[in-house]
Amino acid sequence: xxxxxxxxxxxxxxxxxxxxxxxxxxxxxxxxxxxxxxxxxxxxxxxxxxxxxxxxxxxxxxxxxxxxxxxxxxxxxxxxxxxxxxxxxxxxxxxxxxxxxxxxxxxxxxxxxxxxxxxxxxxxxxxxxxxxxxxxxxxxxxxxxxxxxxxxxxxxxxxxxxxxxxxxxxxxxxxxxxxxxxxxxxxxxxxxxxxxxxxxxxxxxxxxxxxxxxxxxxxxxxxxxxxxxxxxxxxxxxxxxxxxxxxxxxxxxxxxxxxxxxxxxxxxxxxxxxxxxxxxxxxxxxxxxxxxxxxxxxxxxxxxxxxxxxxxxxxxxxxxxxxxxxxxxxxxxxxxxxxxxxxxxxxxxxxxxxxxxxxxxxxxxxxxxxxxxxxx
Amino acid sequence: xxxxxxxxxxxxxxxxxxxxxxxxxxxxxxxxxxxxxxxxxxxxxxxxxxxxxxxxxxxxxxxxxxxxxxxxxxxxxxxxxxxxxxxxxxxxxxxxxxxxxxxxxxxxxxxxxxxxxxxxxxxxxxxxxxxxxxxxxxxxxxxxxxxxxxxxxxxxxxxxxxxxxxxxxxxxxxxxxxxxxxxxxxxxxxxxxxxxxxxxxxxxxxxxxxxxxxxxxxxxxxxxxxxxxxxxxxxxxxxxxxxxxxxxxxxxxxxxxxxxxxxxxxxx
Numbered sequence: 001x002x003x004x005x006x007x008x009x010x011x012x013x014x015x016x017x018x019x020x021x022x023x024x025x026x027x028x029x030x031x032x033x034x035x036x037x038x039x040x041x042x043x044x045x046x047x048x049x050x051x052x053x054x055x056x057x058x059x060x061x062x063x064x065x066x067x068x069x070x071x072x073x074x075x076x077x078x079x080x081x082x083x084x085x086x087x088x089x090x091x092x093x094x095x096x097x098x099x100x101x102x103x104x105x106x107x108x109x110x111x112x113x114x115x116x117x118x119x120x121x122x123x124x125x126x127x128x129x130x131x132x133x134x135x136x137x138x139x140x141x142x143x144x145x146x147x148x149x150x151x152x153x154x155x156x157x158x159x160x161x162x163x164x165x166x167x168x169x170x171x172x173x174x175x176x177x178x179x180x181x182x183x184x185x186x187x188x189x190x191x192x193x194x195x196x197x198x199x200x201x202x203x204x205x206x207x208x209x210x211x212x213x214x215x216x217x218x219x220x221x222x223x224x225x226x227x228x229x230x231x232x233x234x235x236x237x238x239x240x241x242x243x244x245x246x247x248x249x250x251x252x253x254x255x256x257x258x259x260x261x262x263x264x265x266x267x268x269x270x271x272x273x274x275x276x277x278x279x280x281x282x283x284x285x286x287x288x289x290x291x292x293x294x295x296x297x298x299x300x301x302x303x304x305x306x307x308x309x310x311x312x313x314x315x316x317x318x319x320x321x322x323x324x325x326x327x328x329x330x331x332x333x334x335x336x337x338x339x340x341x342x343x344x345x346x347x348x349x350x351x352x353x354x355x356x357x358x359x360x361x362x363x364x365x366x367x368x369x370x371x372x373x374x375x376x
Numbered sequence: 377x378x379x380x381x382x383x384x385x386x387x388x389x390x391x392x393x394x395x396x397x398x399x400x401x402x403x404x405x406x407x408x409x410x411x412x413x414x415x416x417x418x419x420x421x422x423x424x425x426x427x428x429x430x431x432x433x434x435x436x437x438x439x440x441x442x443x444x445x446x447x448x449x450x451x452x453x454x455x456x457x458x459x460x461x462x463x464x465x466x467x468x469x470x471x472x473x474x475x476x477x478x479x480x481x482x483x484x485x486x487x488x489x490x491x492x493x494x495x496x497x498x499x500x501x502x503x504x505x506x507x508x509x510x511x512x513x514x515x516x517x518x519x520x521x522x523x524x525x526x527x528x529x530x531x532x533x534x535x536x537x538x539x540x541x542x543x544x545x546x547x548x549x550x551x552x553x554x555x556x557x558x559x560x561x562x563x564x565x566x567x568x569x570x571x572x573x574x575x576x577x578x579x580x581x582x583x584x585x586x587x588x589x590x591x592x593x594x595x596x597x598x599x600x601x602x603x604x605x606x607x608x609x610x611x612x613x614x615x616x617x618x619x620x621x622x623x624x625x626x627x628x629x630x631x632x633x634x635x636x637x638x639x640x641x642x643x644x
Contacts, residue, residue, distance in 0.1 A: 010478055286461065289458045292490065
């Protein structure tokens with residue numbers, strides 16, 4: 001270990017209270033930023049879980065529609081057969097989709113309702129923990145968390161799309177913080193919405209070896225009035241929707257976290273330098289060049305931030321682990337981008353925090369050692 | 377001709393300008409030989425610390441020049457001074473000024489590392505030096521766990537680690553009791569004589585006069601009096617040459633604390 005880093009580390013460890021405040025402040029501020037990022041990433045994961053787990057390679061929507069949520073897509077019934085006829089398409093399934101409130105007992109919850117053909121080989125629930133994975137007329141599959149909250153189980157009635165359906169299956173992983181996904185029969189869905197010969201989306205599986213983007217482009221060429229995306233692109237668009245909606249909140253929290261961490265580190269490094277002013281003066285008198293002393297101060301700031309960063313990542317990971325075990329429909333997804341972002345934040349904070357003490361050291365007169373006062 | 381370690385020539389230091397200017401040191405000259413111990417005494421505000429700061433390249437004189445081993449310090453750029461201080465000077469402070477977060481060994485090794493000695497070699501050199509100064513069992517102690525005398529011995533080790541030409545000590549006994557203070561001064565004198573290093577001490581402490589080769593009295597920024605010290609060859613007492621009885625033998629002059637010692641010497 002270099003002499004400057006050794007001194008930085010010892011200076012930092014010497015005053016435990018100051019170390020705890022410094023590292024704790026950084027950890028708290030960076031945790032705030034990281035946890036918020038993780039919450040939004042978790043929400044994005046949950047919102048795209050249906051797209052990601054539907055089994056489809058390609059999504060066909062009404063022209064101009066690029067998202068699943070917060071939009072309406074209506075296609076003529078005939079589009080399904082047109083899609084099936086395109087080279088590279090192995091199978092195509094029409095689905096109906098709407099946001100609705102489902103109710104059971106006193107429990108009412110927002111749900112994305114999917115109307116699924118009886119013979120659908122994709123687009124259905126991917127993890128049915130109880131009952132059937134297929135829905136027939138008058139039947140519904142709901143998320144088990146909704147069923148638990150509503151106090152209902154298999155065979156119980158649920159109000160959906162203005163009618164009633166009996167629970168035949170309970171699925172897992174289909175609930176998010178704000179809604180769940182429910183599956184009803186395609187025919188029921190169409191009947192409840194007036195029987196018009198339309199579908200919301202056509203989801204398609206492709207031939208082995210075919211490229212999803214290539215097939216999507218081919219469908220767009222061959223079928224009029226549609227916008228076609230691979231599942232990956234469709235999912236990315238959905239994530240961007242969440243990111244765009246949350247960008248302001250995340251930016252504000254990032255700024256707050258940044259300022260809090262910067263203030264804490266700057267203050268503690270400044271106070272630590274002030275407290276050792278005489279020692280720095282002695283080092284200067286002994287011949288330590290300014291750059292050595294700057295490295296000591298920078299080392300202190302960076303060590304505070306590195307330890308605080310590690311604590312923040314550890315704490316947020318622990319929080320994510322704990323939340324996942326509470327049964328809440330909340331997911332904290334810590335991604336590499338967020339970790340890299342707070343690492344960058346930390347580096348900037350350390351550099352800025354060291355600036356004031358460095359200025360103080362630069363102007364320190366080494367002859368301060370000859371002024372009388374208590375010293376170790 | 378003796379080569380001088382330190383040669384201070386007609387140095388003046390003035391602070392401020394115009395009517396508010398204060399002259400702390402006026403036209404001081406001083407030549408220090410290798411292995412010589414010079415004690416500068418004087419009342420508070422006499423300019424002792426200012427003179428010491430200039431001799432240690434911590435402060436530039438307003439006029440005059442300071443040469444160390446033939447190099448004019450006042451002519452060096454600011455950027456070169458840290459290297460000179462690190463390699464040519466050893467500083468000993470009244471308040472010890474040890475780094476409170478580092479152990480005894482680290483305090484000394486750090487200064488060697490600053491001078492370019494690699495970590496392991498620096499620690500080995502510091503260990504040898506500290507052991508030689510009786511601090512072997514205290515290597516891993518923090519300064520706060522040491523007595524005043526031990527702290528000053530660590531400071532001496534730190535001052536010696538880079539084999540300096542000149543050791544500058546500012547009131548080195550001020551925070552020590554009489555016995556320990558004298559021990560520390562004898563140690564400094566031994567180092568000066570055995571290793572040929574020059575030592576300049578600034579102090580109020582009259583009790584340490586006997587370890588010096590010369591005692592200078594600084595008042596109002598200039599030297600008023602100079603006393604050359606000698607050791608009585610009979611009783612070993614330190615005496616001022618100017619006030620002592622003397623005798624010659626084989627062409628060499630000896631000084632005595634009393635006529636009794638002189639008589640005994642001449643009769644032997």
